[in-house]
Amino acid sequence: MVDRGASALSLPDDWPAHPDPILALNRMGSFDWDLDTGLMQMDAQAHEIFDVRPDEYDGRPETLAMRVPPGEAVRLDAMVSQALKDGSENYGAYFRIRCRDGSPRWTHTQGYIRRDEIGRPRRIIGIVRDATQELSESSARRERAAQDAVRRQQTSVVQITTAALAHARTVQDVIDVLDDTDGLTHLGATSLVMGLLEAGRIRMVAAGPADSYVPGTRVTRLDARFPMNEVVRTLAPHFIESPEEFAESYPDLWPHITDLNITSAAYMPLIAQARPIGAIGLLYNDRHGFSPEERNVLVALGSSIAQSLQRAMFYEQEKDLAQGLQQAMLPRTIPSVPGADVAVRYRSASLGRDIGGDWYDLIPLPGGRVGAVIGDVQGHDTHAAAVMGQLRIVLRAYAAEGHTPATVMARASVFLHELDTERFATCLYAEADLATGVMQLVRAGHIDPLVRLTDRTCRSIPVEGGLPLGLSAEFGRLEYPVTSVELDPGQTLLLCTDGLVEQPGADLDEGMHTLRDLIATGPDDVRDLADRLIDVAEERGGDDDVALLLLRRLGGAAEQSGGRLQQHVAPGDPEALTEARHMIRAAVRAWGAGERADEIELAADELITNALMHTEGSAIVTLRVLAGPARRLRVDVEDSSSALPRRREAGESGVSGRGLMLVDMLADVWGVEARGGGKCVWCEFGVPGRD
Incomplete structure (x- = not known):
């Protein structure tokens, strides 16, 4: 404790003059500390709080060291000294004492500092009290609060x-x-x-x-x-x-x-x-x-x-x-196609467990041709996946039979309608001759395809379309126009479902613009490009599946001079004959021979009709552009009969016999070639060169 140089022990006459009964009732003791003499007088209650008898205390604060542990004494002395130095009027502190029986006791003291006229501290009057119960209750409250x-x-x-x-x-x-x-x-x-x-x-x-x-x-x-x-x-x-x-x-x-x-x-x-x-x-x-x-x-x-x-x-x-079922419905592998690099990708919707009706397919066809299919059956459930699987198989079968793209689409629509399902499907079918680059496109309610050119720009291919599959059969509108375009070497065709285009909060046009930018700035390799597009779709999320097919035509620039299309026409199939005529007309105009389109179409029609009427099988029609000093367009009609056609005169009332006469008049040259068990009747037309 603070030592102010105590002298001989003397008690002030007024201590204590009138003990305060309020302090006693509150179990508080009082003390009077004379800083000049260093003596600190305590009343009986204070003696009880410090657990000292009157004969044990001589008025000196340091005598209380028997009850105040050294650490607490140092802390109290430092606090009182600081209060005396900084001009404080009072101080207060909790400190522990050690009772006679060794048990600890929490004590609280409050001191009031009396100073003389020049501010020098002369006296401290204060109280002490037992704070054990208070702190126990406070500690309990703190513990409960902490708990x-x-x-x-x-x-x-x-x-x-x-x-x-x-x-x-x-x-x-x-x-x-x-x-x-x-x-x-x-x-x-x-x-x-x-x-x-x-x-x-x-x-x-x-x-x-x-x-x-x-x-x-x-x-x-x-x-x-x-x-x-x-x-x-x-x-x-x-x-x-x-x-x-x-x-x-x-x-x-x-x-x-x-x-x-x-x-x-x-x-x-x-x-x-x-x-x-x-x-x-x-x-x-x-x-x-x-x-x-x-x-x-x-x-x-x-x-x-x-x-x-x-x-x-x-x-x-x-x-x-769902993913297992979806993968089972999709092609297990994509065949290698000479003359093209192909990449396909599929991403399920962000909903995860939903299964969709999106699909892709690649169909090798005779004569170096290939069919590329992209489609989407309405709905996201196992029914949609089951319908998709059946539709993919029949569409593949129709294409492999040699039907025209329009016939393939029409028959697929009839099939879907006859399934007695409420689902419809959008689809786009592209049949490409990789030797010439000529493509025939048919669209059934699907989004247009895209093509990336050799200068890396990307554009949409506008394809005149028909109703979605199933709906066109229901409403009796099975006409699907055919759009013919050429895919040059190095150009890439992209077919996709709308899940790749649609973006939350954006319209379809904006989505197509974004997709064209991604394709234009994407990698050259179709597999890397497909990965980038599907990664973007994955990051964007969405509630729809994504199916994607990329086809890049290979070859040199010299191959651009030619052109080749082939069509299968079955007997008793007037639709196939009509589609063959449409194909011939579109191809002739696409190849820059529009001035002779009527002649070529009429001659080809006569050859096809003869093959269907005078043989028991089907006919295969092939159109080719022959490169050379004089550019020519050749029409081949093959059948399975070895009987050679005969040119004969028709009577005045005859309705037949004029077919070969018309061919002879219209074509620059024509002839017949034996083809194994059958034959090929052909004719050629001179056409102007292309700029």
């Missing part, structure tokens, strides 16, 4: 974690939520482990820290002596409250985790719909034991995790089923 805060924090973590788990779709999503720094780590867990029950075994799906799997624990038998296996067997949580308990209970596991400095652990079974699906463990390195409240919180958290985990497992099962 309430911890409980609120734990409840908040459970609520936050449960809310985050509600958005988890996959098992990995659940693991990421639990391992997040804002998740279970707020409960003080150092790391977590989680295992799933599969076929009577526990498969570890998470272990922290990363790459800290204990050897031999990735897949364990259910009866193995590990804590997760035990809680799955017993369906009861297990709380390990000390390292010694851990080492004793699981001697095979403990040596492998000693480096983690684990002091306690909590393992909970994950139970959903009254059956175990796995277990989770939380490991701590700064906790010994668990209070009842903490155990309840962890058990509740385990229940929430189990429900989320079961949803994630169901989601993944449904997604795997």
Whole structure:
């Protein structure tokens, strides 16, 4: 205590003059400390508070050292000295004393400093009181407040974690939520482990820290002596409250985790719909034991995790089923096509478990031709996928039979209508002759295709279209116009479904503009370009599937001088004959021979009609541009009959016999060639060269 140089002991005449009954009633003692003499007088209540008898106290503050521990005495002396120096009028402090029986007692003192006219401290008058009960109650309140805060924090973590788990779709999503720094780590867990029950075994799906799997624990038998296996067997949580308990209970596991400095652990079974699906463990390195409240919180958290985990497992099962069905409906492989690089991609909708009706196909055809198909059946369910699978197969069959693109589309529409389903489908079919680059395009309610030119610019190909498949048959509008264009070497054709074009909050035109920019700035290789487009679609998300087919024509510039188309015309198929005429007309104009279009079409029509009337089989029509000094267009009509055509005169009333006469008059030259078991009747027309 502060020593002001005490002299001989003398008591002031007025001490104490009138003891204050209020202080006594409040169990307060008073003191009067004369700073000049250093003596501090205390009343009887103060003696009782300090637990000293009157004969034990000589009025000197340092005598109280028998009750005030040295550390507390130093602290009090420093506080009083500071108050005297800085001009304070009072001070107050809590300090501990040691009673006669050795028990501690909290004491509170409040002192009032009296100064003379020049501000020099002369006297301190104050009180002391027993504050043990006060501080005990305060400490209890603080402890309860701290417990309430911890409980609120734990409840908040459970609520936050449960809310985050509600958005988890996959098992990995659940693991990421639990391992997040804002998740279970707020409960003080150092790391977590989680295992799933599969076929009577526990498969570890998470272990922290990363790459800290204990050897031999990735897949364990259910009866193995590990804590997760035990809680799955017993369906009861297990709380390990000390390292010694851990080492004793699981001697095979403990040596492998000693480096983690684990002091306690909590393992909970994950139970959903009254059956175990796995277990989770939380490991701590700064906790010994668990209070009842903490155990309840962890058990509740385990229940929430189990429900989320079961949803994630169901989601993944449904997604795997949907993707498996979708992949089964799509072509298993895409054939290699001479003269072209081809890439296909498919992305399921962001909804994940929904299965869509988008599809693509590539169909090798005779004569170096290839058919490219893109389509989308209405809906996102197994019915849509089943319809898609059937439609893809029949469309492929119609194309392989040699029907014209328009006939292929019309027959596919009739087939879909006869399935007695309410679904319709959009589709685009492109038949390309890779030797010449001539393409015939037919569109059924689908978006237009795109082409990337050799200068890397990208544009849409406007294709006159018809109604979607199924609807055109229902309304009796099976006419599908054919658009003929040329794909030069180095150019890339892109067919896609609208999931690649549509963007949230943007119209279709804006989406097409964005897609053209992506294609124009994309890689040259069609596989790399397809990957980039599908990655963009993945990042953008969306509720629709995406099917994509890219075809890049190979070859040199010299091949551009020619052109070749081929068409199969079956007997008794007036639609096929009509489509053949349309093909001839469109091709002749596309090849720059429009001045002789009528002549070529009439001559070809006569040859096709003769083949169908005078043979029992079908006819194959081929149009070719022959390069050379004099550019010529050649029409070949093949049939399976070896009987050669005869030119004969028709009578005045005859309705036949004029076909070859017309061919002879219209064509520059014509002839007949034997073709194995059949023949080919051909004719050629001189056409002007192209600029």
